[in-house]
Amino acid sequence: MNKDPMQNPKFKRSAVQPEQAQQLIMPYVKQLGTEQVPLTEARGRFLAESVRAPHPYPHFRRSGMDGYALRSEDTRGASTDQPITFEVIDAVPAGSLPNVPLRPGTAARIMTGAKVPDEADAVVMLEMTEKQEQDGRTWMTLKREISAGTNLTPVGRELQAEDLLLEAGRMISAGETTVLATFGYHQVQVRRRPRVAICSTGSELLRVEEPLQDGRIRNSNTYTLACQVQDAGGEPYILEAIADDLQLAKQRVMKALEEYDIVITTGGVSVGDYDIMADLVQGGSLNLLFNKVAMRPGSVTTAAVYKDKLLFALSGNPGACFVGFELFARPAIRGMLGAPDPYLPxxxxxxxxxxxxxxxxxxxxxxxxxxxxxxxxxxxxxxxxxxxxxxxxxxxxxxxxxxxxxxxxxxxxxxxxxxxxxx
Structure with a gap:
């Protein structure tokens, strides 16, 4: 006697709310191991450990202007009516060190970013001075008083030694790269990227390079998902599409679950006669988390677990596939990378x-x-x-x-x- 097809579990689905579906997934999201990568390859990666400043920044007193380094007390009383003249006894380009100590009434020509002589406590900008040369000696005249600390960046103004630079779980972009490079972190400890297998199902699918055929469509979802996986921080691996064959699909999917961190399929999750993914997740080898979500598009979005590996079976419809990934698969990938908030804002x-x-x-x-x-x-x-x-x-x-x-x-x-x- 034939069984009533409507008794098939894929026809008797209980819908969960989208937020509940996300919560069902997260217990199976485990952070991956770590690896060290060159700073030049760290963009878009997630820090596996917090990073602290190995030294203060800046680590020497530096000039904020092109001008003259001097002792502020030597400028007292300087005015338009009573200018004060300093002998310029040194020149300090950026990257060089002062050559001679400053004495009262002397100054050093200095460039932006250069180390300020130990005896100086201020830098006067070049435009505020007048320069004279006589008998092989250089003089600088100043017509106003200068306060201590003017145009001088002190040691540790931005950060002290052992201050937290970047917390674990932070994604590395241009700003983070600037910080890491400034403190000499040319190798960075990051989370390993999840290896994500992507597989489309359906005998109607053509390869992208194939000529169009009546009644068939090109396999675009695979490429959409590959981009989404990369944007989320994972490594996509596009597998060969699976025709409408349940046993073949089971074999391919189970093999992928053994070899990859996450498996994402698209298509075959509805209730049609050839919707094989809907049957596969009911087969007993997988722990079904949900197979219906109270949402549009993508109500047939499905998630299951095999040996702590997540399987996302998304709709074959492009819009539903796109949304299902962003709501469910993307947070899983971000969580595996250690992102503190894996969800979209x-x-x-x-x-x-x-x-x-x-x-x-x-x-x-x-x-x-x-x-x-x-x-x-x-x-x-x-x-x-x-x-x-x-x-x-x-x-x-x-x-x-x-x-x-x-x-x-x-x-x-x-x-x-x-x-x-x-x-």
């Missing part, structure tokens, strides 16, 4: 136009940002259906539209999730 914004769709589930609507009159406005994309791909390229935010039976009117405050921008 949220902001409050004004809805720029009516959104009339009625929702039983929360909608994550692709949209754009606008800054106007001191406020942040968000505008839903004109085409935002699950299967639409063209608006992904213009999406700056996901606008969160809660369940509603009336829609949401322009001018209402909504939550917007800021999408990562390439660069």
């Amino acid at each position: 949220h902001m409050e914004a004004v809805l720029g136009q009516d959104y009339d769709k009625i929702n039983n589930f929360t909608r994550f609507v692709r949209g754009s940002l606008q800054f106007k009159e001191g406020k942040v406005f968000v505008h839903p994309a004109k085409l935002d259906e699950s299967g639409v791909m063209i608006t992904i390229k213009d999406s700056e935010v996901l606008i969160v539209i809660p369940p509603t039976s009336t829609g949401v009117k322009a001018g209402q405050l909504v939550t917007a999730i800021r999408l990562p921008q390439g660069g």
